[in-house]
Structures are given as C-alpha cells and as structure tokens.
Amino acid sequence: MDFTLSDEQRALTEMVEQFTEAEITPNAKDWDEQHHFPIATLRKAADLGLAAMYVKPELGGSGLSRLEAALVFEKLAMGCVSTTAYLSIHNMVTWMIGHYGSSTLHEKYLSHLASMQWTASYCLTESNAGSDAASLITSARRDGDCYIINGAKAFISGATQSHVYAVMVRTGELGPKGISCILVDKDTPGLSFGKLEQKLGWHSQPTAMVFFENCRVPISQLLGVENSGFSIALTALNGGRVNIAACSLGGASACLKASLAYVQERSQFGKNLSQFQHIQFTLATMATQLDAARLMVYRAAAAIDNQDTPLVTQCAMAKKFATDVCFEIANQALQLHGGYGYLKDYPIERFLRDLRVHQILEGTNEIMQTIIAKRLLEA
Amino acid sequence: MKILVAVKRVIDPYAKIRVNADQTGIETHNVKLSMNPFDEIALEEALRLKEQGLASEIIVISIGPIQAQETLRQGLALGADRAILIQTDQDLEPLVIAQLLNRISLREAPQLIILGKQAIDNDANQTGQMLAALLNWPQATFASKVTIDQQRVTVEREIDGGLQTLAFDLPGIITTDLRLNTPRFAKLPNIMKAKSKPLEIIASETLGIDLTPRLTTLSIKPPPIRPKGILVHSVDELIDKLRFEAKVI
Structure with missing residues (x-):
C-alpha cells in the first residue's frame, strides 16, 4: 500500500490550490450572499481541464483517475464547497455521456461540456x-x-x-x-x-x-x-459519492486551517487560545478525524479506478464517514471561533451551511448504512 | 528563435520563513518550495512570444538539487519544450550561476535569455547582469513590457523616476519585473504529460567552472520582534519621544 502521491498528483493539487486561492476563495462569500452562479469562474476552471476530468483524453477529457479528481475537488472546495459540488455533478454527467453515450452524443456534447459553454x-x-x-x-x-x-x-x-x-x-x-x-x-x-x-x-x-x-x-x-438507466444512475452515484465526500474534505480542511490561525491570534485570560489544552485537543481531534476521512475517500476513489469488488461498500462508507466527520469539524471550528464563528464576517458558518447537505444528497447517510449492511449480511 | 528561461526553486512566497536553529541559514525542511515568482513571469513571457509565433523553442533551465526537477516539470507543464537541470547540492553564488548559464548558452545558442530580475530567497539581483557581461550581450533588466520586431527588441523598464525604454538587437538578455504579465495556470492534461518531455540532468562539476563560494555567511538572524506601540496624549509628548527616544528629530 503506497500512501504517497506521485509527482504529477502533487503538481496538479498545487496548481488547483493556486487557482482556488486566486479565483475562488476571494469570491466565495459574495457568491453565497448574492446567490450568484459563477459561470465565468467555472469556465476558467474548465479551460484548465477541470470540467471533464475523468473523461478519456481521446474524447477531449483530461484523463485523470478518480483519485486525482478527488484531490482536485478537495482543493477547490477549500475555497467554495457549493461551487465545487456543482462542478463535481457536471463532471459526473460529462463522464456518463463519455462512458455510456454513442459517438453521436459524444460529438454533440463533450466538447461543449468540457469547456463549460454548456453545463449539465x-x-x-x-x-x-x-x-x-x-x-x-x-x-x-x-x-x-x-x-x-x-x-x-x-x-x-x-x-x-x-x-x-x-x-x-x-x-x-x-x-x-x-x-x-x-x-x-x-x-x-x-x-x-x-x-x-x-x-x-x-x-x-x-x-x-x-x-x-x-x-x-x-x-x-x-x-x-x-x-439500463438505473444501473447507470447507481454507477455514476458511486463516483458522485466520492466526489461529494471529497468536497466535504475541502470544506473541513478550510475550517481547520481558519481555526488554527484564529486560536493563535485570539487571546483570553492573558494567553493565546492555542495555549489551552482543551483547544489543542480539539484541534488534534479535528485533524485526526479529517485525516481518517481523507484516507477513506482516497481508498474509495482508488477502488473505482481499480474496479475493486467492494467498491460500492467502500464508496458508501467513505461518503457517510467523510460527510459526517467533516460537518462535525466545521461545527467544532465554529465553536472555536465563538461568537465570531456565528457571524458572516468569518467563513466558518458558510462552510457549515454548505457541508450540511452532503449528509443528505447522493443517497442519505442512512441509505449508505443500508447499502453497507446489505452487503455485510450477504457475505 | 530559441529562448532560454532560467528558473529557480525557492521557498514559496506564502510559506512561513524561519531561521534554522544554528543561525546559518533558512529552514527548508517541511517548507513548501515553488518556482521563483519572477521566473514564472519570465517563462510566461517566453510562452507568449512562442504563441505569437516569435519563438520556436523554449528551454527551461535550473541549477540546484535533484528536487529542482519538480520546478522544471512545472515549467514543462506550463508549455516549455524541454528542460535542463544542472545538479548541485551546493549553495552557489550569482557569478558561478552566471558562468554555468554561460556554458549552457554557448552550447544551446539561444537568441534570447529571459530570467527573473531576482530570486525571492536571497534577492541578489545579479545573475542576469553578470550573464550579459560574460556573453557580451546587451541586457534590459526589470522589464515591464517587451516587444519584438524582427531582430529588434524593445523593452520598457521600471526605474525610480518612471519608465525607461531600451532597445537592442538579438541576441540579448531580459530580466523580468512583477508587472510584465500574469502567469497562467498549467492545464491538467499538460501536467500529466510533462513527464514525457525531455529533461536533461548535468552534474555541475562536469562543466569546468570553479564552484567555490567567495563569500562566507557568518550568521543569519531573524529581525527583532516589533515592540508594542504606545499611545501619546499630546503633540508635545510626541515631539519629546521622537527627539529623545527615537532620536529622529
């Protein structure tokens, strides 16, 4: 088992990180407040190959693995969970057309979807x-x-x-x-x-x-x-679950990062919050939970790439675990920020609101448990 | 036209800088490293010249440890055609860097060499100028606008009093300032393909240059922590403090 990223994987996450910091993070608050669908920014992302990520290169896609796509979604979601989640849905449908569609449909849709002149x-x-x-x-x-x-x-x-x-x-x-x-x-x-x-x-x-x-x-x-549509829908959803879980990882990472900065600048009782053991333990728990979620999501993504047999279970487990834990991390981050966390001046409440729905969509986390249990009992 | 672009791997501009424990240098362990921002601008300018049909090949070159390959791969992902790494684990001084680049320039015969005006780690701002002297080529440093018409290169550069325009005939050297352009992001498929582009590694000792440093660094210290400000209650008190404590008036 190899847990290190390849040079290319590191290079692409770094690129996406820079893109996020330049194009997404500074605007996410406005998009949220104004209910703005940022199509111009999405098209910039598409120009970098982010809209047809795991479509084959011969069909005009970027040819990434699901694991690499998950790494990308995680980084993008550090800026804006909601926009990234939409991009992940667009990628899922674009992949469905690439994978299941006729050459007529490829011709009609793929180049427009890859550039996001059309969205799905x-x-x-x-x-x-x-x-x-x-x-x-x-x-x-x-x-x-x-x-x-x-x-x-x-x-x-x-x-x-x-x-x-x-x-x-x-x-x-x-x-x-x-x-x-x-x-x-x-x-x-x-x-x-x-x-x-x-x-x-x-x-x-x-x-x-x-x-x-x-x-x-x-x-x-x-x-x-x-x-054959239901099997297409379910196959797509396995990937969709990993993608949404990856979006949760990004949101939680951003909350943890913001909390680390906040506890080192905020003082009460004559010392920085970071010097209180309770705060330290909270941060350590948040980081550990995030890392555990990350491992599960990456493994589920790799399972789709390798078409491992337990992939349905692994995707369901990763989706449930990561979306639950990441919401809890955002909630803890809000608690660490105290009253300020509840204000829109800080990004935590936006992440909390955006992450909550991940426990519901792409199959609720209760349905994830049904899926897991069904396979446990069948074995 | 062949363009050579020199890129340096430096501590990321947004990373926290710490002096190492024995005060001999900057801590580079567990610190994010990336391409010197001025060099990103240099590469971007070369890419734009190629897109305008003014350049046929872009070679990125770096001098540094084996990990500098990552920086070169980034250059390849952005659109450079091939890369050269002069491998060394030593900290080299600008004159030695210029001499090594001179060697490669003689071999590759580029018509234009573009470098960042300085690297953000030690801010020497010397390599481009020294390389121009060694090659006996014209130089235009701190470029904020570059136009090329046939053999004629016109460069607008930022100086204290405003903008100065210089012109020279190729071959020549340009060093780039911050406002020349905004570098692009590499596209995902190009990042994945960068590994298949040629990257040549040359051992620094094989180029016949004396790499010995001429300068000795005695110690590196972080700047003193800024003391807390105070509130003065009157102009007289302010004047008093400026005169007797700060001793600036």
Whole structure:
C-alpha cells in the first residue's frame, strides 16, 4: 500500500490550490450572499481541464483517475464547497455521456461540456422517489423515433442554468429494471422549471424542480441501452459519492486551517487560545478525524479506478464517514471561533451551511448504512 | 528563435520563513518550495512570444538539487519544450550561476535569455547582469513590457523616476519585473504529460567552472520582534519621544 502521491498528483493539487486561492476563495462569500452562479469562474476552471476530468483524453477529457479528481475537488472546495459540488455533478454527467453515450452524443456534447459553454445536471430524485429512487414515475413513451417524457424531477442542482439534463425515466416495468437514462436539452419544448428553492446553503448554484410535459426527445438521446438507466444512475452515484465526500474534505480542511490561525491570534485570560489544552485537543481531534476521512475517500476513489469488488461498500462508507466527520469539524471550528464563528464576517458558518447537505444528497447517510449492511449480511 | 528561461526553486512566497536553529541559514525542511515568482513571469513571457509565433523553442533551465526537477516539470507543464537541470547540492553564488548559464548558452545558442530580475530567497539581483557581461550581450533588466520586431527588441523598464525604454538587437538578455504579465495556470492534461518531455540532468562539476563560494555567511538572524506601540496624549509628548527616544528629530 503506497500512501504517497506521485509527482504529477502533487503538481496538479498545487496548481488547483493556486487557482482556488486566486479565483475562488476571494469570491466565495459574495457568491453565497448574492446567490450568484459563477459561470465565468467555472469556465476558467474548465479551460484548465477541470470540467471533464475523468473523461478519456481521446474524447477531449483530461484523463485523470478518480483519485486525482478527488484531490482536485478537495482543493477547490477549500475555497467554495457549493461551487465545487456543482462542478463535481457536471463532471459526473460529462463522464456518463463519455462512458455510456454513442459517438453521436459524444460529438454533440463533450466538447461543449468540457469547456463549460454548456453545463449539465443529473435528474434522479422525484418528490415521492427520494431514498426509494427505483420507484420513480417520470415516464418516457416511445412514439416513432422519439420518446415523449412526462413527469417531474425534484431537488435538481443547476436547474435553470444547466444546458443538458441526464434524466432517469420509466420506460419499462416497475422497479429498477424499467428505467432508462435520457439526455434532455434545456430548450426542449415542454421542459420547464419550478421556483428556485430557498436553501440553508449551496447558494452559488440554483436548485429547482424540472417539469416535463409531453417533452419530445429523439431516441438518439438515450444513454446506453433502454431499461439500463438505473444501473447507470447507481454507477455514476458511486463516483458522485466520492466526489461529494471529497468536497466535504475541502470544506473541513478550510475550517481547520481558519481555526488554527484564529486560536493563535485570539487571546483570553492573558494567553493565546492555542495555549489551552482543551483547544489543542480539539484541534488534534479535528485533524485526526479529517485525516481518517481523507484516507477513506482516497481508498474509495482508488477502488473505482481499480474496479475493486467492494467498491460500492467502500464508496458508501467513505461518503457517510467523510460527510459526517467533516460537518462535525466545521461545527467544532465554529465553536472555536465563538461568537465570531456565528457571524458572516468569518467563513466558518458558510462552510457549515454548505457541508450540511452532503449528509443528505447522493443517497442519505442512512441509505449508505443500508447499502453497507446489505452487503455485510450477504457475505 | 530559441529562448532560454532560467528558473529557480525557492521557498514559496506564502510559506512561513524561519531561521534554522544554528543561525546559518533558512529552514527548508517541511517548507513548501515553488518556482521563483519572477521566473514564472519570465517563462510566461517566453510562452507568449512562442504563441505569437516569435519563438520556436523554449528551454527551461535550473541549477540546484535533484528536487529542482519538480520546478522544471512545472515549467514543462506550463508549455516549455524541454528542460535542463544542472545538479548541485551546493549553495552557489550569482557569478558561478552566471558562468554555468554561460556554458549552457554557448552550447544551446539561444537568441534570447529571459530570467527573473531576482530570486525571492536571497534577492541578489545579479545573475542576469553578470550573464550579459560574460556573453557580451546587451541586457534590459526589470522589464515591464517587451516587444519584438524582427531582430529588434524593445523593452520598457521600471526605474525610480518612471519608465525607461531600451532597445537592442538579438541576441540579448531580459530580466523580468512583477508587472510584465500574469502567469497562467498549467492545464491538467499538460501536467500529466510533462513527464514525457525531455529533461536533461548535468552534474555541475562536469562543466569546468570553479564552484567555490567567495563569500562566507557568518550568521543569519531573524529581525527583532516589533515592540508594542504606545499611545501619546499630546503633540508635545510626541515631539519629546521622537527627539529623545527615537532620536529622529
């Protein structure tokens, strides 16, 4: 087992760190306050190869491994968790098109998605199909060489801004075996959006419902084969879980870094906070938890790269552990900052708000436990 | 046109600088090292000249320990075509550096050499000038704007009184100031590909230059910690303190 990064991996994390400090960190507060979707900055990131990270180079991607992508997301999230999380969703859909799409779809989408001239969203959840995703009812009916899509998707990250939506629809029997994945363009007649959701965090990207009313889409927009959509959705989600967990690592690292600086400059009772043993122990625990989470996330990412058999379990464990622990680290950081941590003048409360949703999305942490337990009991 | 760009591996400008325990130098253990910022600007300028079709090849060169390969790889990831490392574990003085660069210049025959005006570690600001003297080439230091028309190079440079414009015919030497350009970030695929570009390692002793330092560093001390400020209650008290304590009036 080798825990050292290669020269290239170190070089790319350093580059992303510099990019984050120059382009993201100074703006994240404004994006949060103004609910601004920073497409110009995202396009700068895309220009560096960050929008199609694990798509093969021959398809116009950067050809990175999942582990390398996780390292990148972690660094970016140190600046802004919400923007990075959106970029990770975009990367996931771009990968889905690269991996499962026909050459016609590659031609139509990949270069635009790699440059982020177009952006992408993932549509699985419905109002009544959240954790029980296989019960989804949005339907696609064949009509000649088209599908006619009807239904509604809920909690769609990037909705209203994204140009293409990877939508899980029912094309066959009830349950997971009757689902297909179809790409729907934003300008398709019959596609519309609900009002923008008012959220606790993730303010730099819009969330809304997406409605489909007799949406006519050519059958060439189908990803993979008909009725294989649920397995595409779950495979993509394994990566999505690692990505979101990596975003949590970045948020927690930023909180720890801010706390280390704060306790060394703040004095009470005549000495720096850093000289109190309770503060030292808190910092040590935060750093240890962060490192443990990091190891789990990196291992899960490597498991996808190597297609190791327990990858589903490892991705679920990493997602649950990292998102729980990193939220707790942000919470501890807020406590260390005292009253100041509660103010928007300091970045901690933004990280706390942005990190909270990671325990819910890409499969709630309770569903992660269901996944883990199911495989434990099967063995 | 072939351009040679010299890059130095230095302590990262944002790292915390600490004097080592025996006060003989700066602590470099567990400290982040990166490309000297002025050299990043030098490389960026070379890359822009190549993009304008004015340069055919960019060679990045560094003199330092084997780890300086990382800095050269960064240069390759940014777009340099090949790299040369003159390997040494010794701390070399500017004249020796200039002599080593002179050797490589004679071999590679670049038409233009671009260097950072100084390295942010010891701030010598001498290598470019000395190299120009050794090569007997014209030099334009502290460049804030570079234009090339055929063989004619025009350089705007920052001086105390404002801007000065110099012109010379190639070959020549430019050293770069902070406001010349803003360096780009390396693209991910180029970082991954940098390893496949050529990087030649030359042992410093093989170039026939006397590497012995002429200067001896006696000790290095951190500046004294600034004492706390005081509040004065009247102008008279201020004048009194300036005259008798600070002794500046």
